[in-house]
Amino acid sequence: MPESTGPESTSPARSRLVVLAGPTAVGKGTVAAAVRRTHPEIWISVSATTRRARPGEVDGVHYHFVTDEEFDRLIAEDGLLEWAVVHSAARYGTPRAPVEEHLAAGVPALLEIDLQGARQVRERMPDALMCFLKPPSFEELERRLVGRGTEGPEERARRLETARTELAAESEFDVTIVNTDVETACEELVDLFRSGTSRVRS
Template identity: 65%
Template sequence: MSSLFVLAGPTAVGKGTVAAFIRDHYPRVWLSVSATTRTPRPGEVDGVHYHFVSQQEFDQMAADGDLLEYAVVHGRASYGTPRRPVLEAISQGRLPLLEIDLQGARQVRERMPDAHFVFLAPPSWDELVHRLIGRGTETAEEQAVRLETARAELAAQAEFDATIVNQDVGVAAAELVDLMERHISAAR
């Protein structure tokens, strides 16, 4: 049984916020750093939040088989998980966590079906809309695209092994880490 955990859910549900909370409060969890072609948001640091790369660099990584999963998200930017660091974390017995989108989670399930998949859900649709609009990082057009995508992503919840509702970031993070630790303890 793989110790790899995959956290996915709809856009604006707070995947990145929960992952950042885990990074800051649970050092025993190894958090994968995805590569992306999108522009950094305010406060994001290259190599910490994402590896910000050009489309040409990203395409080369994909062609070389260096990505465990990758996709174009919201029809705009490419995202992917570098393969080698994930495999190294697993072999070192760490608690590895991927925070990725639904497309990526499906690819990881194909390549690593024994990984554990956790869906991060919003408390309600209205709260999801409020979070997306409230963060103010996308244009109205981008918000509309993301909300359309979110409807389809919410419908995929049944594909996951567990669901955590992100009502409170600290509580959601604690629930996820507890789930990871219980899974690892049971596998020993």
């Protein structure tokens, strides 16, 4: 399957929506954080979630941490572009209004979301470019999940089982980036905005 090999470019990022998804522990958040740090011209959506904050996570920066009642209200008011139950536990969703506002203003936007959410965005916003982030190997994915140290053995086993299913969904996406190195993956992702890359898979 083709992988992104965007050309070198110093031109500003294009005003488009790119959706970044992939299996658990592949490093989606780390790559998105690198984009935030090095390319402030790209706006990154902050998801809402019902899970508890992990050590070091800041409300409104990493996620909007909300109650189940608040999440229910967002669903009822059609305030989410997508949402899903992840790992049979917490719910995650993308607030709709900020995404639409930034795109309308001509600002390039990045959504870093799970596989279920990415499928919903493709339904609602078919012009979005879908990018799949995958690990160099399943063994490396397992190593990263264990090294993260944020889940117990039972939760790790559940996430790894989910990851096997998620890896099989790569062909649903337009572009694949292999996250061998965070900075390289970050620049490949930014190149998708610059180059105008569109559908590359049949």
